[in-house]
Amino acid sequence: MIHIQNVSHTFTIGKKGSEKKIPVLKNISFEVAKGEIISIVGKSGSGKSTLLNAVAGFLKPEEGSIIIQGKETTTLTESEYAIFRSENIGFIFQNFQLMPGLTAFENIELPLKIQGIDKHRRFEIVNKIIRKVGLETVFDHYPNELSGGQQQRVCIARALITNPPIILADEPTGNLDSETEQEILQLIALLNESMDITFIIITHDEEVANIAHRKFLMHDGVLKEVVQHAV
Amino acid sequence: MLFRDQIDFVRQHVKRNRMRVFTTILATTMGCAFLIVLASIAFGLQESLKNDILSDSAVTKIEVYGNDEKGIDQKAVKAIPNVQALVETTQFNEPLTANVKLENRSGSGEMVFTNFKEQQKAKIKLSAGTYPTKADEIIVGYNLGQNLLTKKEEQSAKEEGKKEEKNNKGYQHSLLGKTISLSFTLENEEEHTKVRQYKIVGIGEKPSKEWAMDTSIQISDAMKSNILNDYNGIVDKKVQEKDFYNVSYNAYATDMEAVKGVLKKLKAMNLSVYSVTEQLDQLNVFFLALKVGLIFVGTIAVLIASIGIFNTMTMAVTERTREIGVMKAIGAGPKLIQRLFIMESAYIGVLGTVIAIIISYIISFLANLALPKILDAVISDGGIEEAGIRFSTIPWELVVIASLISIGVAVLSGWRPARKATKIDVIQALHQE
Incomplete structure (x- = not known):
């Protein structure tokens, strides 16, 4: 499903003439199987978000290969990656990243609009997913009228709406209280089980990391598998 | 994204920034209306003069004069085609x-x-x-x-x-x-x-x-x-x-289009000729130059308005950086992002132009109604109203030219901000508050 081989990347900081190169990803290799949940834990600045951005295609690594669904993604153009992303990858963000001017329903249907799906079909698909994530009572609310948990459910529903085989989650419970965190983790586990979706979760929360089948530790740009979980 | 959804998307954003978009549309309207009304003066005066010339005689009439005492060879003239x-x-x-x-x-x-x-x-x-x-x-x-x-x-x-x-x-x-x-x-x-x-x-x-x-x-x-x-x-x-x-x-x-050919044949027969169409040709050349000049001056007003569109669109891109990042993250390609922003500036251009056309027709109507009366009151031996002089005429050609200039300039104004939107970095955009 996902093959990452020898991926390295450096950031350049400082003014021209006195630039400094900081390696953020150092020769990273790992594989993720279909339907697997993996978590990547690490301190701030360890490079875990950079790795996620490289998998998402927001950043082109200087070296290495990232093969997703059998396709080498590091050579894709921005337009090609946009299409690839809309068909294969969903995102769950720490701060939800919802459009403030759109209702929950409209936020969820946005990826379908981008794909050019007609209104009637969108209506059917969105209603189905709204029931699945439990947003039946608040689908017409704007983001500022929703609780943190509800906003994250909208974000998850938006990630699921195009039925992608992979979901990338960056600190999915980072802005939630512990009770809501549990609800979201249960939802992720349920979706993984019922829809066979592959999850890559970035977190520094051990409890979140523990729902994964495999756990990785990121330290100074180096990735190591630390624990094998049986779920 | 379906075209209808793109329109909806643009309208939603226009709604959210109603005041700013309204003032930009107003500037576009003023620029475009200025262009139309200014050029309409040339069109109006040309029409008045043309009507004046055409009312004197038939358009198909050609006055023929012999250049010597023998007069003209009537049979030969009648034999000319048309x-x-x-x-x-x-x-x-x-x-x-x-x-x-x-x-x-x-x-x-x-x-x-x-x-x-x-x-x-x-x-x-x-x-x-x-x-x-x-x-x-x-x-x-x-x-x-x-x-x-x-x-x-x-x-x-x-x-x-x-x-x-x-x-x-x-x-x-x-x-x-x-x-x-x-x-x-x-x-x-x-x-x-x-x-x-x-x-x-x-x-x-x-x-x-x-x-x-x-x-x-x-x-x-x-x-x-x-x-x-x-x-x-x-x-x-x-x-x-x-x-x-x-x-x-x-x-x-036989008809107006045939006049030129007949004139040519008559001149070839060494005859002197006069046709109102020759006078019209000279008049048309003069007014064409005048119209081009006035449209050029009017276009400057549209260009000034375009600064407003550029400003509005640049602000829109800056304000929506996070949204653009999210759109890109969930599958929107650079072409779609660019199209949405160009459509937004075109929307401003189209709306401004439509309002400008309506206002221009009203101004033109009022000018033709009031100006002759005012001038007759000011000039003692005026007779302008009686002469039926039109001070402003807006033919469909002027509407098309003004619309193309106005909407074209609006689209061009939105081009650079739209390009800027496509180059927004998703990682930085998603970190914006």
């Missing part, structure tokens, strides 16, 4: 005067000999009646009746001194079917030609200009030799026929 008629007209000069008598009224008119068959072929219109078929049937000018006064009316007109002809009431009934007596005198009115009777079977068209008077008496050229004999009886023998009348020729083309 010449449908050649009308020879003989007009009598001073000091000979045509005296007309009808019942107890008398007056004068300008007498001309013409070929009615050729006139009919040339499709010269009459206001009433038909073309003569007999030698003693005639057509008279629309205003001849006004020249026919009783002795009493003539006396009171003389007493009032310089009373204008236009104010004469004269014969109030239709002249159609009436028989008039016609004779000629010299200036001293001592000698009269033989009095001949003619039946009026047609009345010429009303002159297009309010002040113009048509008191012509058109007689078939079959009568020409008889009347010339009458003349010769009273004029000095030393005076030759050609001294008291002149002959003119008017060729008529």
